[in-house]
Amino acid sequence: MRIRETTPADRAALMAVHEAAFGQPDEARLTAALLDDPTAAPTLSLLAEEEGDAVGHVLFTAARIEGAPTLRAALLAPLAVAPDAQGRGVGSALVRAGLERLQEAGVDLVCVLGDPAYYGRFGFRRALPEGPRPPQPIPDSYEEGWRVLRLSERAAAVDGRLLCADAIDDPVFWAE
Numbered sequence: 350m351r352i353r354e355t356t357p358a359d360r361a362a363l364m365a366v367h368e369a370a371f372g373q374p375d376e377a378r379l380t381a382a383l384l385d386d387p388t389a390a391p392t393l394s395l396l397a398e399e400e401g402d403a404v405g406h407v408l409f410t411a412a413r414i415e416g417a418p419t420l421r422a423a424l425l426a427p428l429a430v431a432p433d434a435q436g437r438g439v440g441s442a443l444v445r446a447g448l449e450r451l452q453e454a455g456v457d458l459v460c461v462l463g464d465p466a467y468y469g470r471f472g473f474r475r476a477l478p479e480g481p482r483p484p485q486p487i488p489d490s491y492e493e494g495w496r497v498l499r500l501s502e503r504a505a506a507v508d509g510r511l512l513c514a515d516a517i518d519d520p521v522f523w524a525e
Contacts, residue, residue: 480508
């Protein structure tokens, strides 16, 4: 498996991976919107390939923490693995590669709304009630899934709200 940064030529392959992984086009549309959204920049968009075929994709978009303008943050969303490649470590490899690159680039923390057990294996911890808070209100049933990974000591006591890209800062993405 090879993991590399995406290029504009990869767009159709990325969309196909997201549609196949989720069985519908919503995440593909969100991915396209985030890739086109200048408020998401800089992005880190990684593609996993096997024998030249796209089998997974992860997108990290720039974010900020309200009240902490010097901290660099990112939001992990979405992550997709083609159905025939699931269960083989593709998603884990993408997340690990992304986190390593973000840390090397000086990003202080990464947030995600996702499965606590899955993201816990990478060091993501429950973000609430201490913070950072999600961009939009989330249902109580999602609180355990709002996770943070602090990549630097500077992010140790962050409790402000995460300010994310316009394309994903819509209450529909944060509600049940």
